[in-house]
Structures are given as structure tokens and as C-alpha cells.
Amino acid sequence: MAPLRNLIAAPFAALALVLALAGPARAQENLELGKMWLTEEPPLAYLQEEYGFAPDAAWFEHLRLASIRFGSGCSSSFVSPQGLIMTNHHCVRGQIAEVQGENDWVADGFYARALEDEVKIPGLTVQQVVDIRDVTDAVNAGVADSDDDATRTEKRAANMGRIVAEATAPGMQPQVVTLFQGARFHLYTYKVWDDIRLVCAPHLQTAHFGGDYDNFTFPRWCLDFSFVRAYVDGKPADTSSHYFRWSTAGVREGELVFVTGNPGTTKRLLTFSQMEYLRDVYHPIVQGLIDSRLAIRKQLVAEDPSLEKDLRTEILSWENSQKAYRGYWDGLLDQSLMEQKAAAEAAFRRRVGDDQGLADQFGDAWEKLADVSAERRELEAKLRFQSTGGHPVLGLAMLAVQATDPDSSEEARAAAAKRAREMRASLAGKPLPELAVREFIDHLERAKDWLPEGDPWRNLVIGMRSAEAVAAQLAESELLDEAKLESILSDKWEGSGMEPAYAMARAMRPMMAANAAANARLTKTEEAQGVRIGQALFGAYGTSVSPDATLTLRFSDGVVKGYPYNGTVTPYWTSFYGLYAREHEFGGEHPFDMPQIWKDRAAQIDMTKPMDLVSTNDIIGGNSGSPLVNASLEVIGLVFDGNIEMLPNRYVYRADVPRSVSVHADGIMEALKKVYDADRIVAELLGEKD
Numbered sequence: 001m002a003p004l005r006n007l008i009a010a011p012f013a014a015l016a017l018v019l020a021l022a023g024p025a026r027a028q029e030n031l032e033l034g035k036m037w038l039t040e041e042p043p044l045a046y047l048q049e050e051y052g053f054a055p056d057a058a059w060f061e062h063l064r065l066a067s068i069r070f071g072s073g074c075s076s077s078f079v080s081p082q083g084l085i086m087t088n089h090h091c092v093r094g095q096i097a098e099v100q101g102e103n104d105w106v107a108d109g110f111y112a113r114a115l116e117d118e119v120k121i122p123g124l125t126v127q128q129v130v131d132i133r134d135v136t137d138a139v140n141a142g143v144a145d146s147d148d149d150a151t152r153t154e155k156r157a158a159n160m161g162r163i164v165a166e167a168t169a170p171g172m173q174p175q176v177v178t179l180f181q182g183a184r185f186h187l188y189t190y191k192v193w194d195d196i197r198l199v200c201a202p203h204l205q206t207a208h209f210g211g212d213y214d215n216f217t218f219p220r221w222c223l224d225f226s227f228v229r230a231y232v233d234g235k236p237a238d239t240s241s242h243y244f245r246w247s248t249a250g251v252r253e254g255e256l257v258f259v260t261g262n263p264g265t266t267k268r269l270l271t272f273s274q275m276e277y278l279r280d281v282y283h284p285i286v287q288g289l290i291d292s293r294l295a296i297r298k299q300l301v302a303e304d305p306s307l308e309k310d311l312r313t314e315i316l317s318w319e320n321s322q323k324a325y326r327g328y329w330d331g332l333l334d335q336s337l338m339e340q341k342a343a344a345e346a347a348f349r350r351r352v353g354d355d356q357g358l359a360d361q362f363g364d365a366w367e368k369l370a371d372v373s374a375e376r377r378e379l380e381a382k383l384r385f386q387s388t389g390g391h392p393v394l395g396l397a398m399l400a401v402q403a404t405d406p407d408s409s410e411e412a413r414a415a416a417a418k419r420a421r422e423m424r425a426s427l428a429g430k431p432l433p434e435l436a437v438r439e440f441i442d443h444l445e446r447a448k449d450w451l452p453e454g455d456p457w458r459n460l461v462i463g464m465r466s467a468e469a470v471a472a473q474l475a476e477s478e479l480l481d482e483a484k485l486e487s488i489l490s491d492k493w494e495g496s497g498m499e500p501a502y503a504m505a506r507a508m509r510p511m512m513a514a515n516a517a518a519n520a521r522l523t524k525t526e527e528a529q530g531v532r533i534g535q536a537l538f539g540a541y542g543t544s545v546s547p548d549a550t551l552t553l554r555f556s557d558g559v560v561k562g563y564p565y566n567g568t569v570t571p572y573w574t575s576f577y578g579l580y581a582r583e584h585e586f587g588g589e590h591p592f593d594m595p596q597i598w599k600d601r602a603a604q605i606d607m608t609k610p611m612d613l614v615s616t617n618d619i620i621g622g623n624s625g626s627p628l629v630n631a632s633l634e635v636i637g638l639v640f641d642g643n644i645e646m647l648p649n650r651y652v653y654r655a656d657v658p659r660s661v662s663v664h665a666d667g668i669m670e671a672l673k674k675v676y677d678a679d680r681i682v683a684e685l686l687g688e689k690d
Helices: 004-009 012-028 044-051 057-066 089-099 149-167 272-303 305-333 335-354 356-362 365-385 392-403 410-427 434-450 456-461 467-475 482-489 500-544 576-585 596-600 644-650 665-674 679-685
Strands: 067-070 074-078 084-087 126-134 172-179 184-193 196-201 226-232 256-261 554-559 563-565 568-570 573-575 610-615 627-630 634-642 660-664
Touching (some): 074 089, 084 679, 089 305, 272 434, 305 335, 365 434, 392 410, 610 665, 660 665
Antiparallel strands (some): 067 126, 196 226
């Protein structure tokens, strides 16, 4: 593979010319696609025109190698020559809970006083992009114009599998990244670091001050940071050639800043009809699920406070999802946003229509996706609710049905029977998990709202009974008896006397199979037509627009800037003065309570130091843990959130009020020095140790 430096450096002059030529079209037609740029195809002309900033290939290589994907859903960065990694507390608190044992490091914080005290986190990996190549032609090899949608999707998937298999090597993780909904494909090769150790984490209330009330808001007073370290052969990794240095010069309003990380998912290339379906069907169902899951967990803790520690990280995660998805949905319910999307789509379609070649190739893609959206409106409730609802006994029954299905292979039947026996053994002789039972009851209640009377699944599972009555019947299922289960697995239990849960599963299975088949068919059509939309976009605008987020490396430009809110304005930063005032004004009531050590050391804190700041960088979920760096690639902050107005940017990009929210580098340093006595890490971050 050619090194990325070669991949980037050679096209720089040509790329700048292309973008300069595309600039006027971009200015005239705002497609609301945002600023999540590829490091391998940076918008050089745009950066020069917008900021007078002209980074070279070495700048982008350093940005890429110091930026690390964290676990399976966050971002991070190397911030010292010795493999020190900075990310958010909320990105690692689940792992902290797993290694803390009888301690409560999630709540009380953790600091390794010496290197040998750093705690290994089993199963956690971080990934560094070490090579990128364009594999669009290889992915499309053998795909013919005469192929139907399903065949195209299958051929591309097979090609991607071969590309990944050929690129696989020890310690490396290849990934084919789909860009512009499949108009282009890049192969990213990651170096995987699999020995990661916990170094420092603040108190939960330090990282999560204000709790769910303050989540997705600003002004904000959170120090949502943590440090871990990558090791190689039992020693700290040598990252001296690729890490972000720590800024001690602060940041000023209007300053150019960059976020680099792995934004998870944006949907800005969806069509207007797809967004209407999401607004009217998908989001209402998902919001109901999230709201109920959170309420159930909070109720369990209210009934038994001893469950709080076990359910804490789940509750925090559901709270975050609740606000996030509500914000996404609110965007779709915003008439002005939908009008903005409609105008952008109209401009795009005019551009395609004005080019006969593009019109002939792609002009009908929007209508085909509108047909898919219409079918999805009918399918979504069936797909969501015609299921086992997560009930363990119905799950066991479904395995038993699979194990006795004459149309399945002998191997598949044997595997299902083995899993059924294991599941029965895990459930036998004890009450069913209360959480699963309550979630199942809620599933039935919500199903009544979405499945019409007369629906076959609703008649089968619920009928005229209450949800509680259905759950009670399942709790007494004979499937939990070993002999009865074995009788079923040996095909000896047939006819009208069939066990109720097993009978439900047998009747349910064809419904679920039909729904899955319909969903697969629609998904293949969506993917194929999405590729055509992406190809039309690329044909019309080239790289002057950024592709949707894919949980892979991007960088976003922006400026440090406050914004208007609630009839007033907010400055771009908050200070420790505000933290202590907020705690005082709420009387120290949770979640506005500070850890005791912060109260004890108040006199030592420089109250004028900044804690958090906002900027106009384009982010989404997955950017948590992203470094905020200046033009010199120095750390000035750590992204941990966005304001509530940022959430609709998932679908349509806006920059007037949406903001990224970051922990200020000075705030982290103040906490490390004055509260956590983390002199070892302070020296490492400031380059005061070898």
C-alpha cells in the first residue's frame, strides 16, 4: 500500500484547482451537507478562501495519526510521546465500572500515582488510521447497468469482503468505508492497540455535573475527561512522532479551531420523502422505546436503591439517548428545517436535471426512494412489534421452533437445540429477570398503540388479555421444565395440546420472517438508490461537499463563538466561578452537587480559569472524546457534547445557533493540578518529562 503522505501530497495542486472551480456552485447552492471533511481529500480551496489557511500534507498526516478511534463508538487522541490518550469520561465509564471491583471509581474518580498503578482494561481497543486508498473501482467490479438493485448490493458486498480479506494482516484492521451513500469507497487500514490501561478519571459529578438537566445545553460546567494509555509489549507505546501537544496559550473568540474524530451517523443525503417517513413513523416509535426503557430502570432503582450502582451507567446512557433522539425528531418537526431541506433538494435536482447525462442516469432515484418510504410506513410497526419483545421464555420458544423446523439444515437445528438447552438451564429454578419482564409488558402496551385491531400478532399474543396476564402465563411456561423441553426438541409435542409459548413462537416465526424479508428487500433498494443519489451529487458537485458521517476519521473547521439563546446571549466560555455559583444556587441538590474534595479545595482553585467553551465545528454522536485543536495542532479543548440546537444537524446542517461543547484545556489542567494532585500527568502533558 502506498503511504498516505504520497496519496495526499500528489493531488494537492489539482485538488485545489477542482475545488476553486467548484466554489461558485457551492456558494450559490447550499445543500446543507455540513463540514465533516475527509483528511485524504481536504477542501484546500475552501480553507484558503474562508480563513486564509493553507495547511500542507504534513499537517494532515499529523492530524490523522494523532487522532484515535476509541472503542466502538467514541473518539480520542494521543496527547504525549508515551502513548497517553485523552477521551471523555462518559466514553470510558462503562469500562471503569467493569474493572473497579468493590471500589466505586465511576463515582469517586481514579488516579494512578505511578506507571505500575495504571489498570488494564480488558477488551478495550483503540484504532489509528495508518493507510487510506480509494477502492471505488474494485468495489464496483462486475456490477452491470442491467443488474437489479439486490444484485448490485450483493456484488458490492462480495467485493468489499474480498478487499478486506486481502488487506487483513496481524495487528491491522481493514475497513471499506462507504462515502456519499456508496458513490465512492475508501479502504481504511487501522493499527489496533489492544493493551489499554486506565490512568486518570475524575468523579462522575465532576464529569457529569448538572446531570440530564444540563445535557445538550450551554452554558455548561462539566470536566468530562479521562486519560488512558496504550501499551506495547508491557511498556508505554512510543507515540513521539504523532501526538497533539498541549496548549497553554488559551483561546480567543473568533479563533479558527478544528475538531478531529469519528462522527457516527448523519443522514444529510436522505431525500425529503425519507425524512417525512422518519418524522412520522420511525422517530415516534423509537422515542417511545427510549422513554419507556429509561422509566423502567428508574422505577427499579426507586423500588430498590441497591440496584443504582448496577444500573447507573445504563440509566445515564438511556438519558443521553432520550435527549438526543428527541432533538433529532424535533428537527424533523421543525417546519423551517423541512422547508430548508426541500429547497436544498430542489436545487440539487435542478442541477441534475440541467445536465442531460446526469438526468438520464439518476433522475428517477428520488421517486424510487419515495416508493420505498411509502412501504416503510406500513412495515415499520410490524417490524418493531411483531417479535418476542425480548421475553426470555419467548426467546427460548423461538429457539425450540428453530430446532424443530424441518426446512432448516441439520446443523442449524442442532445449534438451536443446544442454545435452547443452555438458555433453559440459565432460567430454571429462579424468577425471570424483572427488567426483561417489565420491558416485555411495556412492549405489549406500545404494540397496542401501533398495531391495529385485527393484526394477527396482536390477536395471537395479546388477544383480549392484559399485558400482565400474558407475562404471567409465560412465567409458568412448561418450556422451563427440562423433560417438557426435551419432548419438544425430539418432535414429540404436536397438535392442539401444544405448550402456549411454543405455539406463539410457531405462529410468530412466519410473520417475523416475512417482515425481515420485506425489510431486506427495501434496504437493498434504498442502498442501491442511495448510491445513485450519491453518484449524482458527486457528479454535480465533486468534493466541494462533505459526505455523511460513517464513524470514521473526519475533521471539521469552525470558530470559537457564543450564540443567542433564550432571548439573551451566551459568551463562548464558562469559568469555575459559574460552577461554584451553580452548586450554591441549587443548594447542592443532586445533580448540582459537587464532590466534597472540590468544596474542600475551593480556595486553591483559580476561579477565573475557563471550564467549557463552544465553537461552530460540525459534530455528531461519535465525536465524543474528539480533541479540539488550534491551527498549530495544539490541544485547546476536548469535545464532549453539543447544544440542543445541534441535534437536528443530523439531518440538515445549520451553523447559526448549533454549537460543539468542549472542556477547555485550562479547566482540565486546573483540575489535574489543584484537585487530583496528578503531577505526573501534568508534567507529561506539558512535556516536562522524558
